[in-house]
Amino acid sequence: METRWATMSVVTLAAACLLTPAAHAQLTKCELRFELHGWSAFYKSATGTGTITCDNGQKAHVTIRTKGGGLTVGKSRISNGHGSFTEVASIDELFGKYGSAEAGAGAVKAAEARVVTKGTVSLALSGTGQGWDLGISFGEFVLKKRK
Numbered sequence: 310m311e312t313r314w315a316t317m318s319v320v321t322l323a324a325a326c327l328l329t330p331a332a333h334a335q336l337t338k339c340e341l342r343f344e345l346h347g348w349s350a351f352y353k354s355a356t357g358t359g360t361i362t363c364d365n366g367q368k369a370h371v372t373i374r375t376k377g378g379g380l381t382v383g384k385s386r387i388s389n390g391h392g393s394f395t396e397v398a399s400i401d402e403l404f405g406k407y408g409s410a411e412a413g414a415g416a417v418k419a420a421e422a423r424v425v426t427k428g429t430v431s432l433a434l435s436g437t438g439q440g441w442d443l444g445i446s447f448g449e450f451v452l453k454k455r456k
Contacts, residue, residue: 339363339400341392341432341452343373348384353377353448358455359390367400370455377409377448390436395429402430407450425450 339361347355357373394403407425423434432450 335365336396336398337363337365337367337400338396339367339394339403341371341390341394341434343371343390343392343436344386344388345373345375345390345436346386347375355385357387357390359392359452361394361400361403361452363400369400369404371404372453372455374451374453375409375448385438387436387438390434392432392434395431397430403432404452404454407432407452409448409450423450 340363341359341361343357343359345355345357347353353376355373355375359371359373361367361369361371397403405427407427407430409423409425425432425434434450
């Protein structure tokens with residue numbers, strides 16, 4: 310009888326471990342360093358490159374594309390940009406399309422900040438730029454792994 314209870318306990322424990330969600334999985338914190346340049350004349354577009362590094366050692370070089378619409382007119386360049394992601398299980402969760410919204414005004418030299426989201430992943434972006442921009446825009450922010 311004792312052997313049967315011990316066997317049932319081991320089987321129950323093994324099943325519980327297999328059915329437990331990956332909540333115990335190790336999460337990683339990742340950051341993005343980037344440069345971005347673009348223009349807007351009612352339609353806003355920008356492209357750039359960057360590097361994502363994570364505290365678990367994962368790293369990826371990326372291309373960045375933003376696009377959207379709204380009431381904007383301007384031209385800008387962001388250098389020394391920085392982004393901070395919410396914690397994820399893997400760097401692979403960071404690639405894809407993020408939704409964005411922003412409001413801003415700047416001339417000659419300005420600071421830009423924006424938060425974009427993709428499902429449960431958020432990315433807070435900041436950087437200093439040059440150029441001029443005035444208006445409100447919305448659209449998408451796309452991170453694609455470079456080969």
